Amino acid sequence: MTSATTPPPAVDITAEASHGIEAHPSVFAHERRERGFRIATGGIWLLLVAVVGAAVVGVARPDTFDVAQEWLMLALFLATITAGASMQTPVLPGRGPGPAEPSRTIDVGATAALALTVDHGLTDHHAAPSTVLVVAVAAVGLVVGGLLAARSFSGRALAAVLRRYLPRIVTVAGLVVLLRDLGAARPLRAALLEAPPQAGAVVLLAMIYGALILEVPLRMEFSTPRVGSRRDAYADALEESLTLGVVPAATAVLVAVAQPLLGPPALPLILLPLVFNQIAVRRHDEMREHARQSVVALSHLPEAMGVVRPGHAARVAHLSTEIGRELGMGRRDLAETERAALLHDLGQVRLVRPVPSGATVLAAPADQEEIALDGAEIARASGVLDEEAAIIEAQAVPYRHHVSHRRAQPLASRVIKVANAYDDLLTGASAGLPLPGPDAALERLYLGLGHEYDPRVVDVLDALVHGVSGQGGSSVEQVRT
Incomplete structure (x- = not known):
């Protein structure tokens, strides 16, 4: 008697459904309306942020921090984080975000959350909020902004938004704890405040850049690649963090450095170029998708x-x-x-x-x-x-x-x-x-x-x-x- 391992059955690949490359011309008008809504919402938010910042500058010196102004600064960060997250491409319920997405843009809301973290690492706040409050502001802003982008407050939409932003919330929490709570005798934040500003900025830049790279595995755990293998998706996510990660890291440090000089308007002013870049990239992606749909129609x-x-x-x-x-x-x-x-x-x-x-x-x-x-x-x-x-x-x-x-x-x-x-x-x-x-x-x-x-x-x-x-x-x- 002979025994043999039964080979795995061959599979008919041609049975693969062709959904996903079907042309849907009627979608374009809806996409334009959705994009216009996100841009308008983000523009209104940024305008309100600028007005609040200007009002704060008018009633207080930018180098004077009391309790009232500290709460105004937190409100400013909350509004900016929410505005930036609301301008992102909406997360579809049931499909996680990740490197499979066609566009590679800087998430303005997530960058503002990093800026909130760094601002409390380089700037001396006489009425500094607690670590829990800083993390809560970042989390609420990202989640609310993501729900606004999805134009849905359902449980499925909330789950999709959490899959997108939970890794960034964990990163913010880790950085805040590292800066403020580790080393009871001499926290890292105290050492950075005593160091020359240039040295402190470089250290924070390296910390944030490293944190964004370490964030990749966590992002992959909460995302589901739409095409390709998980190794492909991981490689794409790592490449994205290595190439684009320096932009949010440098922007966050720049906000912290400029905030004592410019006051509250520093946040929206420095983030504004990222907003314009995001709009331009979205427009490019829309044109590319139109071209792809034309190819599908021709096929x-x-x-x-x-x-x-x-x-x-x-x-x-x-x-x-x-x-x-x-x-x-x-x-x-x-x-x-x-x-x-x-x-x-x-x-x-x-x-x-x-x-x-x-x-x-x-x-x-x-x-x-x-x-x-x-x-x-x-x-x-x-x-x-x-x-x-x-x-x-x-x-x-x-x-x-x-x-x-x-x-x-x-x-x-x-x-x-x-x-x-x-x-x-x-x-x-x-x-x-x-x-x-x-x-x-x-x-x-x-x-x-x-x-x-x-x-x-x-x-x-x-x-x-x-x-x-x-x-x-x-x-x-x-x-x-």
């Missing part, structure tokens, strides 16, 4: 004309991005690969005699070349898809030509070639297609290994189909479902 043209099977472009795009992610492609390369995959069959609209069911895997090499060239020409005509056009044009190149240096073939083109062939073999409807299952499709691809297809790409596809991934379970599960 439906072959399907609408009946020359390609419904959902083929979406499945190839999804599978191509999964393979590219396993191969270590960056964000920009993955985005270009997705767009090119969505448009890879665009050239079929010019065919006089359509390919049966649009399955180009069985088409003659000359026909494949013609489809690729025509699709690239249509993409270039848009004026904004030159990189994608180059990928589309090279998808019909046999891998052996790339190896022999007869004709270069980008990695994205090799990925799309394999993903397209796999979907054709499983969902085509001509000349013996579809094949019985994923293993049969992979076997057919292996017959062209090194000749038509890049062996490395086919190996990655095989690993994904059988649930073996080098980047963790998240991306694999997404492909297998």
Whole structure:
């Protein structure tokens, strides 16, 4: 009697739903209204903050701190934190924020919370509030601002907001305790106040920057990556903290340094450039999303004309991005690969005699070349898809030509070639297609290994189909479902 371990069943990747890349043109007007509401709300808050600051300056000298002014300063920080958080992209209930979000902007509210912490580390307050009060001001401002951004006060919205801001609240609490409560005989805050201002500012800058990097694991615990593996999401979050973390850290220290000189208006004045930057980045993201939706709409043209099977472009795009992610492609390369995959069959609209069911895997090499060239020409005509056009044009190149240096073939083109062939073999409807299952499709691809297809790409596809991934379970599960 012999015993053998039963291999894991192969999974049909083409069953992956194509939701998430469907075009929804009616969403744009709603997005513009929502963005206008957030900008208007944030502008009103900042205007009120400036008015309160000006009033405080008019009734008290900025270098005089009594109990009344200390409470006014806390109110100023509370209003600014709330205003900044309300201008962030709303958190959708049930889906955590994190590095999977398309835009990378500085959260003005979270930066103001850091400024509140640093202000009580560099500035000598004669009526300094308690540690609990400082943390409470930061927490209330972030949570209320997040709920205003979501335009919902439901329990689900509150849970989503807490997932976004709880890591920052923990960071603020840790910094406040470190500055004010550790070392009963001589707290760190006392040492910073006695040190030269330049030295104190540098020490605080390093502390905050380090705290933001240490915040990454906590953020990952409360976020759920929408695409890719958890390792990808962690790497993106760490990269974001390393590159962008210096901005909120430096801004918080600058507020603390400028506050004794400018008084309460220092907070809104220094944060104002971040607000304008956030508005500009949001506008850029909106334009980018419009362009992406245009690509999605264009990708439906072959399907609408009946020359390609419904959902083929979406499945190839999804599978191509999964393979590219396993191969270590960056964000920009993955985005270009997705767009090119969505448009890879665009050239079929010019065919006089359509390919049966649009399955180009069985088409003659000359026909494949013609489809690729025509699709690239249509993409270039848009004026904004030159990189994608180059990928589309090279998808019909046999891998052996790339190896022999007869004709270069980008990695994205090799990925799309394999993903397209796999979907054709499983969902085509001509000349013996579809094949019985994923293993049969992979076997057919292996017959062209090194000749038509890049062996490395086919190996990655095989690993994904059988649930073996080098980047963790998240991306694999997404492909297998």
